[in-house]
Amino acid sequence: MSTSCSISEIAATVPAKRERRKDARPGELLAAALELFVEKGFAATRAEEVAKRAGVSKGTLFLYFSSKEELFKAVVRENISGKFDAWNAEFDTFEGSSAELLRYSIHAWWERIGNTKAAGITKLMMSEAGNFPELAAFYQHEVIQPGNDLLRRVLQRGVDRGEFRPMDLQYGVYTVLAPMLFLATWKHSLGLCSGTDNIIDPEQYIAVQVETLLNGLNRRADAALTPQGLSTP
Known part of the structure:
Protein backbone atom coordinates (compact mmCIF):
# COMPACT_ATOMS: atom_id res chain seq x y z
CA MET A 1 0.00 0.00 0.00
CA SER A 2 2.76 2.40 0.92
CA THR A 3 4.62 1.45 -2.26
CA SER A 4 1.55 2.21 -4.37
CA CYS A 5 1.15 5.57 -2.65
CA SER A 6 4.80 6.39 -3.23
CA ILE A 7 4.56 5.56 -6.94
CA SER A 8 1.41 7.62 -7.22
CA GLU A 9 3.06 10.59 -5.56
CA ILE A 10 6.07 10.34 -7.85
CA ALA A 11 3.84 10.17 -10.90
CA ALA A 12 1.97 13.25 -9.75
CA THR A 13 5.18 15.26 -9.62
CA VAL A 14 6.09 14.57 -13.25
CA PRO A 15 3.55 16.97 -14.83
CA ALA A 16 4.49 19.63 -12.29
CA LYS A 17 8.17 19.31 -13.17
CA ARG A 18 7.36 19.44 -16.86
CA GLU A 19 5.23 22.53 -16.29
CA ARG A 20 8.05 24.24 -14.42
CA ARG A 21 10.44 23.31 -17.23
CA LYS A 22 8.01 24.74 -19.80
CA ASP A 23 7.69 27.99 -17.84
CA ALA A 24 11.49 28.31 -17.68
CA ARG A 25 12.05 27.82 -21.41
CA PRO A 26 11.56 31.43 -22.56
CA GLY A 27 14.14 32.61 -20.04
CA GLU A 28 16.56 29.85 -21.03
CA LEU A 29 16.14 30.71 -24.71
CA LEU A 30 16.72 34.41 -24.03
CA ALA A 31 19.86 33.67 -22.02
CA ALA A 32 21.22 31.41 -24.77
CA ALA A 33 20.34 33.96 -27.46
CA LEU A 34 22.07 36.78 -25.58
CA GLU A 35 25.25 34.73 -25.27
CA LEU A 36 25.30 33.81 -28.95
CA PHE A 37 24.35 37.24 -30.26
CA VAL A 38 27.20 38.76 -28.24
CA GLU A 39 29.67 36.03 -29.26
CA LYS A 40 28.83 35.84 -32.98
CA GLY A 41 26.69 38.83 -33.90
CA PHE A 42 23.10 38.84 -35.12
CA ALA A 43 23.66 37.79 -38.73
CA ALA A 44 25.95 34.87 -37.88
CA THR A 45 23.76 33.43 -35.13
CA ARG A 46 21.41 30.67 -36.29
CA ALA A 47 18.16 29.80 -34.57
CA GLU A 48 19.15 26.15 -34.25
CA GLU A 49 22.30 27.19 -32.36
CA VAL A 50 20.21 29.10 -29.84
CA ALA A 51 17.85 26.16 -29.42
CA LYS A 52 20.73 23.72 -28.96
CA ARG A 53 22.40 25.88 -26.32
CA ALA A 54 19.09 26.19 -24.48
CA GLY A 55 18.60 22.43 -24.65
CA VAL A 56 15.47 22.46 -26.82
CA SER A 57 14.56 21.85 -30.44
CA LYS A 58 14.42 24.54 -33.10
CA GLY A 59 10.68 23.96 -33.31
CA THR A 60 10.33 24.68 -29.61
CA LEU A 61 12.14 27.99 -30.04
CA PHE A 62 9.65 29.07 -32.70
CA LEU A 63 6.75 28.23 -30.39
CA TYR A 64 7.87 31.15 -28.25
CA PHE A 65 9.46 33.48 -30.81
CA SER A 66 8.18 33.73 -34.38
CA SER A 67 11.52 34.70 -35.90
CA LYS A 68 15.14 35.43 -35.07
CA GLU A 69 14.30 39.14 -35.23
CA GLU A 70 11.56 38.74 -32.62
CA LEU A 71 13.96 36.72 -30.47
CA PHE A 72 16.49 39.55 -30.63
CA LYS A 73 13.85 42.11 -29.67
CA ALA A 74 12.87 39.97 -26.69
CA VAL A 75 16.53 39.77 -25.62
CA VAL A 76 16.81 43.57 -25.74
CA ARG A 77 13.59 44.01 -23.76
CA GLU A 78 14.59 41.45 -21.16
CA ASN A 79 18.04 42.89 -20.57
CA ILE A 80 17.76 46.62 -21.28
CA SER A 81 14.61 48.37 -22.45
CA GLY A 82 12.27 46.61 -20.04
CA LYS A 83 14.11 48.24 -17.14
CA PHE A 84 13.53 51.89 -18.02
CA ASP A 85 10.34 52.19 -15.96
CA ALA A 86 12.25 51.20 -12.82
CA TRP A 87 15.17 53.49 -13.70
CA ASN A 88 12.86 56.46 -14.22
CA ALA A 89 11.21 55.70 -10.88
CA GLU A 90 14.64 55.85 -9.26
CA PHE A 91 15.15 59.29 -10.77
CA ASP A 92 11.80 60.48 -9.43
CA THR A 93 12.65 59.49 -5.86
CA PHE A 94 16.34 60.46 -5.75
CA GLU A 95 16.94 62.99 -2.98
CA GLY A 96 20.64 63.85 -3.35
CA SER A 97 22.34 66.55 -5.39
CA SER A 98 22.42 66.41 -9.18
CA ALA A 99 26.15 65.68 -9.07
CA GLU A 100 25.43 62.69 -6.83
CA LEU A 101 22.63 61.62 -9.17
CA LEU A 102 24.89 61.74 -12.22
CA ARG A 103 27.61 59.83 -10.40
CA TYR A 104 25.07 57.22 -9.24
CA SER A 105 23.57 56.91 -12.73
CA ILE A 106 26.89 56.19 -14.43
CA HIS A 107 28.01 53.68 -11.79
CA ALA A 108 24.58 52.00 -11.88
CA TRP A 109 24.78 51.74 -15.68
CA TRP A 110 28.10 49.93 -15.37
CA GLU A 111 26.85 47.51 -12.72
CA ARG A 112 23.56 46.73 -14.49
CA ILE A 113 24.51 46.91 -18.17
CA GLY A 114 28.15 47.72 -18.89
CA ASN A 115 29.58 44.93 -16.76
CA THR A 116 27.14 42.32 -18.07
CA LYS A 117 26.73 40.41 -21.32
CA ALA A 118 24.05 42.93 -22.30
CA ALA A 119 26.79 45.49 -23.03
CA GLY A 120 27.67 43.37 -26.05
CA ILE A 121 24.36 44.34 -27.63
CA THR A 122 25.69 47.89 -27.98
CA LYS A 123 28.66 46.71 -30.03
CA LEU A 124 26.41 44.40 -32.07
CA MET A 125 24.08 47.25 -33.01
CA MET A 126 26.94 49.58 -33.91
CA SER A 127 28.38 46.87 -36.17
CA GLU A 128 25.21 45.57 -37.81
CA ALA A 129 22.62 48.37 -37.72
CA GLY A 130 23.28 49.26 -41.37
CA ASN A 131 22.41 45.72 -42.47
CA PHE A 132 19.25 45.45 -40.37
CA PRO A 133 17.45 48.82 -40.53
CA GLU A 134 14.27 47.46 -38.94
CA LEU A 135 16.20 46.27 -35.89
CA ALA A 136 18.11 49.56 -35.82
CA ALA A 137 14.81 51.47 -35.72
CA PHE A 138 13.58 49.18 -32.94
CA TYR A 139 16.76 49.76 -30.93
CA GLN A 140 16.55 53.51 -31.48
CA HIS A 141 12.95 53.54 -30.20
CA GLU A 142 13.32 51.16 -27.26
CA VAL A 143 16.87 51.80 -26.01
CA ILE A 144 18.60 54.86 -27.42
CA GLN A 145 15.74 57.36 -27.13
CA PRO A 146 14.60 56.31 -23.63
CA GLY A 147 18.22 56.28 -22.46
CA ASN A 148 18.85 59.74 -23.89
CA ASP A 149 15.63 61.03 -22.34
CA LEU A 150 16.55 59.71 -18.91
CA LEU A 151 20.02 61.20 -19.04
CA ARG A 152 18.57 64.48 -20.27
CA ARG A 153 16.33 64.52 -17.19
CA VAL A 154 19.40 64.14 -14.98
CA LEU A 155 21.14 67.09 -16.65
CA GLN A 156 17.97 69.20 -16.75
CA ARG A 157 17.50 68.64 -13.02
CA GLY A 158 20.96 70.01 -12.38
CA VAL A 159 20.35 73.08 -14.55
CA ASP A 160 16.93 73.76 -13.02
CA ARG A 161 18.34 73.58 -9.51
CA GLY A 162 21.24 75.86 -10.37
CA GLU A 163 23.76 73.06 -9.78
CA PHE A 164 24.85 72.68 -13.41
CA ARG A 165 25.61 75.52 -15.78
CA PRO A 166 23.22 76.16 -18.70
CA MET A 167 24.05 73.97 -21.68
CA ASP A 168 22.79 72.55 -24.94
CA LEU A 169 21.17 69.49 -23.36
CA GLN A 170 21.09 67.40 -26.54
CA TYR A 171 24.85 67.57 -26.90
CA GLY A 172 25.32 67.43 -23.15
CA VAL A 173 23.69 64.00 -23.26
CA TYR A 174 26.06 62.86 -26.02
CA THR A 175 29.04 64.12 -24.02
CA VAL A 176 28.05 61.93 -21.08
CA LEU A 177 27.17 58.92 -23.22
CA ALA A 178 30.24 58.81 -25.46
CA PRO A 179 32.73 57.60 -22.80
CA MET A 180 30.20 55.00 -21.61
CA LEU A 181 29.71 53.66 -25.12
CA PHE A 182 33.47 53.49 -25.59
CA LEU A 183 33.85 51.40 -22.44
CA ALA A 184 31.06 49.01 -23.48
CA THR A 185 32.41 48.50 -27.00
CA TRP A 186 36.03 48.23 -25.83
CA ASN A 218 29.15 72.29 -12.12
CA ARG A 219 28.13 75.89 -12.02
CA ARG A 220 30.69 78.32 -10.63
CA ALA A 221 30.20 81.82 -9.30
CA ASP A 222 32.26 83.27 -12.15
CA ALA A 223 30.49 81.27 -14.87
CA ALA A 224 26.97 82.66 -14.72
CA LEU A 225 26.98 83.58 -18.40
CA THR A 226 26.56 81.00 -21.13
CA PRO A 227 29.92 80.39 -22.88
CA GLN A 228 30.11 82.04 -26.28
CA GLY A 229 29.00 79.81 -29.11
CA LEU A 230 26.84 77.51 -26.96
CA SER A 231 23.07 77.67 -27.06
CA THR A 232 20.75 76.80 -24.20
CA PRO A 233 17.46 74.94 -24.52
Missing part, protein backbone atom coordinates in the same frame (compact mmCIF):
# COMPACT_ATOMS: atom_id res chain seq x y z
CA LYS A 187 35.04 45.51 -23.36
CA HIS A 188 33.60 43.41 -26.18
CA SER A 189 36.26 44.13 -28.82
CA LEU A 190 39.84 45.25 -28.13
CA GLY A 191 39.43 44.50 -24.45
CA LEU A 192 39.20 40.80 -25.27
CA CYS A 193 42.71 40.74 -26.71
CA SER A 194 44.52 43.65 -25.04
CA GLY A 195 47.81 42.94 -23.34
CA THR A 196 48.39 43.71 -19.70
CA ASP A 197 49.79 47.14 -20.60
CA ASN A 198 46.51 48.19 -22.22
CA ILE A 199 43.96 46.95 -19.72
CA ILE A 200 41.36 49.52 -18.69
CA ASP A 201 40.15 49.40 -15.10
CA PRO A 202 36.42 50.16 -15.53
CA GLU A 203 35.93 51.51 -12.02
CA GLN A 204 38.89 53.88 -12.33
CA TYR A 205 37.82 54.88 -15.84
CA ILE A 206 34.32 55.74 -14.61
CA ALA A 207 35.65 57.64 -11.59
CA VAL A 208 37.84 59.83 -13.84
CA GLN A 209 34.99 60.26 -16.34
CA VAL A 210 32.57 61.43 -13.65
CA GLU A 211 34.97 63.90 -12.08
CA THR A 212 35.93 65.29 -15.50
CA LEU A 213 32.27 65.73 -16.42
CA LEU A 214 31.38 67.38 -13.14
CA ASN A 215 34.28 69.81 -13.41
CA GLY A 216 32.75 70.94 -16.69
CA LEU A 217 29.10 70.80 -15.60
